[in-house]
Amino acid sequence: KYGLTEADIMNHGYKIYTTLDQTQQSTMQSLFKNSANFPANASDGTMVQAASIAMDPSNGGVTAVMGGRGEHVFRGFNRATQSLRSPGSTIKPFAVYTPALQNGYYYDSELQDKKQSYGTNHYSPSNYGDTYRGEVPMYQALQNSYNAPAVWLLNKIGVQKGYDSVERFGINLDKTDNNLAMVLGGIKKGVSPETMAQAFTTFANGGKLTQAHFITKIVDASGKVIVDNDYDQPKRIISKNVANEMTSMMLGTFSHGTGVYAKPANYQVAGKTGTTEADGTGDSAGTTDMWVDGYTPDLVMVNWEGFDQTNKGNHLDVPQGYNVSQLYRAEMTSMLPNTKQTAFTVKDANTLAASESSSESGNVWDEVQQGAGKVGKSIGKGADSLLQKAGDLWNQFTGILGH
Numbered sequence: 323k324y325g326l327t328e329a330d331i332m333n334h335g336y337k338i339y340t341t342l343d344q345t346q347q348s349t350m351q352s353l354f355k356n357s358a359n360f361p362a363n364a365s366d367g368t369m370v371q372a373a374s375i376a377m378d379p380s381n382g383g384v385t386a387v388m389g390g391r392g393e394h395v396f397r398g399f400n401r402a403t404q405s406l407r408s409p410g411s412t413i414k415p416f417a418v419y420t421p422a423l424q425n426g427y428y429y430d431s432e433l434q435d436k437k438q439s440y441g442t443n444h445y446s447p448s449n450y451g452d453t454y455r456g457e458v459p460m461y462q463a464l465q466n467s468y469n470a471p472a473v474w475l476l477n478k479i480g481v482q483k484g485y486d487s488v489e490r491f492g493i494n495l496d497k498t499d500n501n502l503a504m505v506l507g508g509i510k511k512g513v514s515p516e517t518m519a520q521a522f523t524t525f526a527n528g529g530k531l532t533q534a535h536f537i538t539k540i541v542d543a544s545g546k547v548i549v550d551n552d553y554d555q556p557k558r559i560i561s562k563n564v565a566n567e568m569t570s571m572m573l574g575t576f577s578h579g580t581g582v583y584a585k586p587a588n589y590q591v592a593g594k595t596g597t598t599e600a601d602g603t604g605d606s607a608g609t610t611d612m613w614v615d616g617y618t619p620d621l622v623m624v625n626w627e628g629f630d631q632t633n634k635g636n637h638l639d640v641p642q643g644y645n646v647s648q649l650y651r652a653e654m655t656s657m658l659p660n661t662k663q664t665a666f667t668v669k670d671a672n673t674l675a676a677s678e679s680s681s682e683s684g685n686v687w688d689e690v691q692q693g694a695g696k697v698g699k700s701i702g703k704g705a706d707s708l709l710q711k712a713g714d715l716w717n718q719f720t721g722i723l724g725h
Contacts, residue, residue, distance in 0.1 A: 324540060324548075324549050334542070334543060336541065337541045338539075339537070339538045339541070341378070341381075341384055341535065341536060342384065342386065342387075343376075345660055346376055347385075349386070349653070349656045350387070353653055354372070354388050354391055358648070359648050359649040360627065361646065364636045369391055369392055370627060371391055371401060371627070372391055372401070372625065372627045372649065373388060373390060373401035373625070373626045374402065374623070374625045374626075374649070374653060375387045375388075376621060376653075376657065377523060377532075377621070377622040378620075379522075379617060379619070380527060381553070382535055382553065383535060387402050389401045389403065389404075403514055405512075405514055405515070405626070406512030406513060406514055407512045407611045408508070408513075408598040409493075409518060409611075410596030410597050410611055410612075411506060411507060411596040412507070412596035412613045412615045413505065413506075413596070414467070414472050414505055414594060414596075415525070415568060415594055416493065417476065417484040418476045418479070418505045419464055419472075421486075422475055423567055424560070425483065427479075429571050429671050430460060430675055431459070433457065433459070433460055433471035433474060434457060434471060434474045435449070435454050435470050436470060437452075437454055437470065438470070438474070440477055440502055445501075445502055445503065447502075448470070449469050450469075455468075458471055461675070463475075464574070464579075464594070465571065465572070465575045465579030465671075466579050476504075485500045492521055493513055493518075493521055494511065495510075495511075496509065496511055507598055518613070519534065519622045519624040520533070522593065522616075522622050522624065523617075523622050524559060524560065524565065525565050525592065526569075526617040526622055528562045528565050529558055529562045529564065529565035531556060531558075531559045533554050537549070538550075566667070566668045567668075569592045571671045572594060573590060573592045573669075574670055574672050575592065575594055575595060576590070576592070576593065577590070580595040581614060581616065581647070584646075585651065589618065590670075591616040591654060593615045594616075595613060595614050596611070596612070596615070597609045597612050610628055610638070611626060611628045612646040613625065613626050618658065618661070618666070619666060620661035620664050621661050625646070625649060625650045625653070627649070
């Protein structure tokens, strides 16, 4: 990329300046050496692999990265930047919930949660445990990672809108991914932890997507600057109001949902977890990939865990999600105290939903709730004007909460 060979870099006195934070990097390395932070090895001794990447959401600079476990190999395979895996449900914020908000849905709009099939191929997604609730508010569908409502909602807003949304977040899709399975992570090429972290900077950064990078400057032996990276300024791809509402919903992942075991004590984290089903293992709970993707206003952290090659003997189990959460919780617990500790400016959607009569929100909250109630009863009936009204009311409400 920079016209330098490995020999040049190793032998000619170049200095390479990076965005890495030595404290965060040292912390991550130490945690990766502790086997207690990971699920147990397979019965044949094969080690569960992992990758972690931390990023500054304000500029996309990578502050810490680990590309795998075990003996270090010079220029070895880096799973954080090179491995392309199915993102599972971590793609839902980009593929369905963001475009739904952009098309008039509201954080507690009622979504259908039923077992049903779609299209001529009778695509029929299932919730974990094959449990359904009839209807569920959007924020609960997101935080609990229910599949049926997500697919139903994508079908309602249109698959193309979901596809286009994912690509705007910098996640490259194949043309064959333009179908409902996309929202559950069913994409051809997969995605790296680095790309997922970059995408999540958008929410942490108020709707602006940053460019992930490691190197800021390269200086030769004489002191001449031969590379001075001037990365593009963060690009607005969604409105601040939509970013705020997404954050409000994703705070619930760690406070009430699938990420509760990954939450660091005394800190709020927003984000999404994800798993992908392992085929051909003979285990109904068999899992190929487990993700925990989260952020604060100061730090984005993405973790992936799984086996390089999944088979009948080498796969994760859904109950091991607790073990997967251990590493994430340890990393965030160690790193967040050394950040600016900037507080979120929006409230958890669970708090908003529970405080509809609170005097704290006054008449605006009453108005929001009335609009949302109408939307909840009208979803699926084509009540576009009501949907838009509720979206406008949310914009007023988040303005009061702050940005």
